[in-house]
Amino acid sequence: MGLTSNKVLALAVLFAVLLFAGTVACWPRLACRDPRAVAGRVALLTATQVAVFVSVGLGANQAFGFYASWADLFGRESGQGVVVDHDGHDAGGTAGPLEVVDTGQVNVPGGARPRTGGQLQKVDLVGRRTRIASRAYVYLPPEYFQPRHRTRTFPVAVVLTGYPGTAEALIKGLHYPQTAHALAKDGRMQPMILVMMRPTVAPPRDTECVDVPGGPRTESFFAEDLPDAVSHHYRVGRKPVSWGIVGDSTGGYCALKLAMHHPRTYAAGAGLSPYYRAPTDRTTGDLFHGDEELRNSADLMWYLRHRPAPDTSLLVSSSRQGESNYRETLRFIDLVEARKPTRISSIILDSGGHNFNTWRREIPATLQWLSGRLSDR
Template sequence: MSLDSLGTEITAVVVAVLSAVALSAVWNRGRGWQRISLRTVTAVLCLLSAAASGLLAVNRQVEIYPTWSSLTGGSPDGDVAVPASAPVRHSPKGQILNLSVAGPASNLTMPVYVYLPPGYQDDGTVRYPVVEALHGYPGSPTGWLNRLHVAKVLDQEIKTGRMAPTIVLFPYQTPDPLLDTECTNLAGGPQTETFLTKDVPAVVRARFPVRTDAGWGLIGYSAGGYCAIDLAMRHPGQYTAGAAMSGYAEPGIAIGNGTEKTLYNDLWRLKHLPVPAVALYLAAARADGQPLRDTHALAQAAHAPLSVTTSYIDGGGHNVQTWQAMEAPAFDWLSTQLGRPVTSSTPAPADDQSRSPASLAIAPHI
């Protein structure tokens, strides 16, 4: 069982209940130091198991540590079974692959999950649009895979034609699950922005048949929503559009050099810097205070050549259920901005090794 699974949480609750029963059963057993020892041991066990079950319940919601390996400082996806295999051409369903990106620009090495759409082919005749999907904090890409069931949503939207076949990337945003980078380059810390905007695109372009024009976009929820807005505005040459679900206008952390109040503050950028020619989709729940206020503020401050589309959900809040309701419309909107795959009548040579699958592995939908 993975660390953030329902089975692990239920096991912890059962142990906590049994510990409480044991404490009651031994309370009056023995005499003297024997009684004190029994009471002490079972009381400590009861407290530890109750605390563990509570922490596991919280972790299951926010996925600070999605795997046992990440808890002990190992690879964040180290517990995911990934039998070695290449992508399947013309698969009737989307495929989730696991790709390790060693970034020379950022000096970061982190895993990236890759969704390949139904019917995927890599013979050089088709080049796909790409979306980078960014998670919230605390969290990991497994929030998209497990909580938002993104593979199923993408399959459905592509099947119905509401979304074009698209390659979707799910990168980690920090090598430390307890360090919030908000997809920025921290002064003296991880260069996450560089990893996401330079290293990941470079590796994906080298290994998959993707578009090299304006067919790249971003999407994110919560802190990932801020990331989608900010990275689209900061890198208009790389991204055409960004979709934010419950996103923010500023990072809410200290970058280390004061730029969280200027260059990384999107309202400040709209007021003081040239406006980028990108499109933004801002979705917020009417009961979600800060994202709602920031959505209104960004929409009011925006002007050409930046375009902003807003979407609101009555009630809701800052939670998985709200993002599930926003998810499909946000991907559909992105697809209208990015367009469809482009085709070529000349296939790549049969021995073309430019997109070698050697470092790829098919990962189960966890």
């Protein structure tokens, strides 16, 4: 059973409850100073506390999507798996850069019928240029399957998690497909395809969407390979006006950077609780290898001051209380306002932490904002 399995969580909770009940039942018999009784009390208390800790940890991981698997949790997840050769075909000559490996329904009324609820597709992506391989989930709206829209193309929003994050958390924790479905059904946004994934495409390393010298070319993967793969598989618009990108935390930083660095790919980028420069720590390793130009370009404030202003739309979010990026976000807004033609919008809450609950409050308005800036042509 996987780390994110509901059965694993249920078993952990059941075990903790049984240990608690056993401790209460056995305590009278162990209530003496005999060394064996003392050791029994210590063992029961330790086991109960460990069980409770494991249950809480599994529940938190289910809610916030920190780790996707046991290998991910223990840092044993291997690096990139590359299945592309130079002519763009596999040995059988049939595989493309995007392969659907599973389909599922959206958790909405009528979700079992794609024409009513849309569909979730689990896909494997392989970068033709970067040779990066990653998994994603694609939400296709109901209109994608309806006969009257069979020739229609759709705008796309790439949705990124934070670090480490899991793509499943965008569905189960942040409810992106359900929110998009409800907003489109109410006429508050146009139907859009969502490509949901984490920015950690070279696990367990956090590459901060940087083209690391001699390492993973993460920025190029999201700027070139991902749009290319999606465009060749789905009915989507191929002009920048059909493409947007959104993310939270690390994903928010990546979304802003990709929209700024690549306005010919993404017409809009939204960062929920973003930061504005790539950190360097034990999770990232050396991202720049002494390349000062690369380091400076990964600082969005520096980029706006020293490079031509990109023709793109940006959205940032923060909270007056509870978010550490509030003042820096205000400075970023002021800087963008002075750098036309770049356009800036914001969501500023009175209070809200760096967590799923806050982002769920911001996602509906963010999707509506993206919808208003994208076109299916």
